[in-house]
Amino acid sequence: MQASQNTITIDGREIPFTAGQTIMDAALAAEVYIPHLCHYPGLPPSGNCRLCVVEIGNRSAAACITQAAAGQEIRNNTSELNAARKALTQMLFVEGNHICPSCEKTGNCKLQAMGYYLGMLEDHFPYFYQRRETDASHPDILLDRSRCILCDLCVRASREVDGKNVFAIAGRGTEAHLIVNSPTGKLADSTMETTDLAATICPVGAILIKEQGYRVPIGQRIYDQHTIRDIGLQEHATKKQEEK
Ligand code: SF4
Numbered sequence: 001m002q003a004s005q006n007t008i009t010i011d012g013r014e015i016p017f018t019a020g021q022t023i024m025d026a027a028l029a030a031e032v033y034i035p036h037l038c039h040y041p042g043l044p045p046s047g048n049c050r051l052c053v054v055e056i057g058n059r060s061a062a063a064c065i066t067q068a069a070a071g072q073e074i075r076n077n078t079s080e081l082n083a084a085r086k087a088l089t090q091m092l093f094v095e096g097n098h099i100c101p102s103c104e105k106t107g108n109c110k111l112q113a114m115g116y117y118l119g120m121l122e123d124h125f126p127y128f129y130q131r132r133e134t135d136a137s138h139p140d141i142l143l144d145r146s147r148c149i150l151c152d153l154c155v156r157a158s159r160e161v162d163g164k165n166v167f168a169i170a171g172r173g174t175e176a177h178l179i180v181n182s183p184t185g186k187l188a189d190s191t192m193e194t195t196d197l198a199a200t201i202c203p204v205g206a207i208l209i210k211e212q213g214y215r216v217p218i219g220q221r222i223y224d225q226h227t228i229r230d231i232g233l234q235e236h237a238t239k240k241q242e243e244k
């Protein structure tokens with residue numbers, strides 16, 4: 001299908017966009033789900049998880065950092081792209097210590113939910129079993145770096161919404177890791193509070209509010225009841241409603 005002015009097509013469906021909108025935002029506004037882990041409505045995109053890569057004509061691009069342009073013909077929900085997304089998800093699992101049955105985030109975890117959405121039945125790759133520092137110094141918040149997928153969401157949430165800049169990612173490649181901007185490098189000596197968006201935005205079990213882990217029983221948690229697609233569309237719609 002050939003798109004008309006100010007529309008793109010995704011998997012053959014014509015979708016309107018406004019100037020400056022990314023493909024991700026245009027898609028979600030039209031209730032077309034593009035899988036994502038590091039995108040969050042209202043935060044500037046970082047383009048680091050690569051789950052949202054789509055095909056535009058004969059090239060690939062991350063939908064969250066690519067502006068919509070009239071006439072783009074985009075493929076999103078294809079078996080090839082979803083297979084690549086599943087492999088990426090499997091790599092994220094084995095790169096960290098994502099042992100779902102022993103993680104209190106189970107059922108509320110976007111990585112786990114993405115695995116379900118993409119039909120991931122096994123980890124496929126060998127686990128790294130890496131050891132990264134856990135920071136339990138804060139009275140109310142735990143940071144377990146061994147589960148961090150370096151999505152950068154806490155960094156952006158703290159900087160853009162909380163106005164605090166508590167987190168940063170240091171190092172590159174396999175050396176990349178999350179650091180805390182405080183005199184000691186410990187969360188206890190930062191300005192972080194449980195009411196910060198950064199305290200609740202982590203898609204996995206790397207940042208947890210203490211003593212809440214099992215308040216909602218397993219089986220009644222977010223992704224026990226909804227798919228990550230439904231929640232992704234809902235998060236976008238809620239943000240748009242707030243902005244009105
Ligand atoms: Fe992302 Fe959580 Fe790691 Fe922060 S701690 S970078 S939100 S996975």
Ligand code: FES
Pocket residue numbers: 035036037038039046047048049050051052053062063064065
């Ligand atoms: Fe686009 Fe992560 S959602 S790269």
